[in-house]
Ligand SMILES: Nc1ncnc2c1ncn2[C@@H]1O[C@H](COP(=O)(O)OP(=O)(O)OP(=O)(O)O)[C@@H](O)[C@H]1O
């Protein structure tokens with residue numbers, strides 16, 4: 001197990017280095033930020049001064065090298081626009097995005113697995129068909145449009161829920177600002193979380209349904225019935241334990257993507273998260289923030305994948321990672 | 327004769343598929359007495375497994391038991407509620423499946439899969455259920471049972487898995503065990519061991535058994551009586567000695583001629599010509615007619631089951647032109 005984690009960590013470092021290089025070159029190619037950042041009235045001397053201050057007078061390899069040296073010490077550069085460290089700028093926004101993403105995932109899991117099971121067990125029933133039809137909608141409607149519709153109905157027409165921002169936050173453990181600890185915060189969180197959850201909900205319904213239908217055909221289910229087990233036990237233990245394996249994998253991977261792609265929802269609901277920061281930074285060609293954001297997302301993906309692999313081996317005895325045999 | 331433990335009468339289990347009605351089990355009747363081993367023999371697709379599933383109440387759509395009675399210990403199983411039937415399954419009747427690699431749940435530990443079988447039928451402290459599971463593993467000859475209890479199915483060989491399945495079937499001391507070709511997927515040596523142990527176990531526990539197989543030789547050493555199936559029907563029934571030494575149905579004769587035997591070395595094997603008909607599209611009359619060397623005009627009509635020979639020996643055949651020497655009693 002330990003050997004496994006060490007091996008994975010080394011791989012992760014390699015991935016991060018490769019990724020940083022790609023991102024750095026990519027961002028460099030996008031455009032020169034100096035035209036946006038500097039007052040058009042500035043004269044040549046002021047201009048050169050600014051370029052030197054931002055380190056943009058140096059060659060790409062030089063810039064990359066100094067970035068990597070900094071990164072090794074935990075310094076991902078300073079924002080051109082805000083003049084504060086890019087890392088802290090992003091970390092400040094991270095709780096908002098994390099809260100939104102986790103809330104969305106919880107909604108998707110809590111509704112998706114039971115609905116998917118139902119649809120899988122009773123594929124011909126009216127409820128089963130309705131669930132599947134709903135999941136097709138969840139798949140095919142674009143997120144931003146659904147977001148706008150939610151605002152139209154629940155904020156504008158019914159006036160039940162606010163349409164933008166996080167509302168008041170409460171500090172969790174005294175440091176992490178979160179919305180979900182107050183009623184007002186919940187009301188702000190509801191619409192964006194539902195919006196972000198819809199696609200994942202549809203995905204989990206389909207995955208669970210397909211898994212359940214396949215598992216039901218297996219001999220071990222028939223044998224479980226031949227043993228005289230109750231239906232509740234057959235579904236809740238024999239079937240669920242088997243389909244949980246792909247479901248956990250997908251939930252893990254989707255958690256990463258839900259964090260990364262919260263951007264659309266954050267934009268629609270003016271949710272002050274990392275995604276919104278990224279969009280703003282791209283608009284201003286704020287290179288250090290873009291690079292730092294992408295690297296943080298990659299790190300998140302790596303960590304999530306690691307956790308999924310560990311969970312996976314806990315769920316599936318056949319792939320269990322052992323130290324003795326390895 | 328005493329009241330039989332299991333009485334199946336006129337059982338018809340059909341599958342209603344798009345391609346037509348598949349008559350997997352068609353008018354099957356037999357009985358099993360307490361402590362008796364009944365061999366159910368027939369080639370692949372003849373409906374043996376579906377008889378087992380029908381008794382267990384495990385036929386799934388598009389299949390359905392169309393008619394017939396299944397009486398176990400005086401209770402008509404078809405009239406029972408789903409819950410009452412569940413309480414019988416794995417408790418009074420147990421079934422062992424054909425493929426040991428597929429019957430155990432791959433992600434649950436053996437002890438979980440055993441203990442749940444006990445707890446589904448009686449309330450018992452966990453430790454007691456565990457102890458009984460352990461004893462069952464010992465009974466089927468699994469070494470170091472304590473270790474094995476906390477293992478997962480993939481850590482067992484095929485033969486060991488089938489032993490675990492047998493142990494599970496024995497857990498609640500059932501009155502009847504339906505063993506659906508439990509040794510077909512295994513090596514010959516393992517097959518022999520398991521056969522021997524099953525024989526011993528049924529003798530010890532007094533359980534009756536239906537032993538399903540396509541191998542008459544297996545039945546010869548194990549069963550008391552045999553039913554030979556062809557295309558969803560029982561075509562011949564009798565004691566093992568009668569059926570194997572003096573078959574009266576041409577199909578049984580064909581089966582015996584198509585297996586090599588020690589005594590008849592050098593004698594040419596005579597496989598049955600042709601192929602078994604599709605169960606969705608059975609010819610009228612006798613289903614074996616087209617492959618039969620003894621068919622006569624009467625075979626265009628469906629044969630009824632008739633008793634043959636000495637009535638007390640329970641010999642029956644479903645044929646218009648059975649083999650001599652046994653005379654047909656009208
Ligand atoms: N779900 C189904 N739909 C249609 N036909 C089915 C279905 N299940 C079984 N059958 C039919 O039932 C017939 C009997 O099958 P069964 O499994 O009882 O055969 P078997 O005698 O056990 O054969 P084997 O020795 O290969 O196990 C088969 O010929 C098959 O066509």
Ligand SMILES: [Mg+2]
Pocket residue numbers: 374375376424506
């Ligand atoms: Mg079979």
